Amino acid sequence: MIQFTLKCDSDHRFDSWFQSSTAFDKLAAAGMVSCSVCGSAKVDKALMAPRVNTRQSAEAEGAPTPAPTPPARPLSEPASDAERAMADLRRKVEANATYVGGNFAREARAIHEGASPGxxxxxxxxxxxxxxLIEDGVPVMPLPFTPGRKTN
Structure with a gap:
């Protein structure tokens, strides 16, 4: 696993983990990497300094080993107003809508045509x-999150 600092075309910066550099390249080329703040799919690696373990060199010189710095906040807490808004939207969608998985296009068309209850x-x-669906006038929109049943 490798952690990259990423940057979108609006200059939002965020970190993400990938299996390898090649995995990031493939996912980014397929449009599957998006900004965690604005949702833009135009994401590139940002300039970043590598993390180097200096414990051995510090111990060899007799210097005290620095204590690890705890994270500023748990990863489960939204970091910005935009993340809080997306978390609220996700809760509302999941509470008020039915998850139909990969059958979404078929179900949306059936509801639009009156073959299924609205x-x-x-x-x-x-x-x-x-x-x-859009070309046929079926009202749909992308969501700025992955449905909960798809995350691990």
Whole structure:
């Protein structure tokens, strides 16, 4: 695993972990890496200093080993107003809509055509499926988060 400092086209900076540098390149090229603040898919690696373990060199010189710095906040807490707003949106969507998974395009079209009862739904659709729904006038929009059932 490798941690990169990333930067979007709006100059928001954030860190993320990847299996390798190649894995980041593949995910970024597929548009699967997005800014954690604004959601932009135009994300590149930012200039960053490598983390070097200096404990051995400090011990060899007789200097005290610095204590590890605890994180400023737990990772589960939103860091900005934008993250809090996205967390609120996610809670509202998950509380008031039905998760239909990969059947989203079919369900959305059936609801739009009256073949299924009207209800709020969310799920996943391939880009070509979403484009076809929009072209056919089915009201859909992308969500700025991955549904909870898809995260690990």
């Amino acid at each position: 209800r709020p739904i969310y799920g996943e659709a391939r880009p070509d499926e979403a484009r076809a």
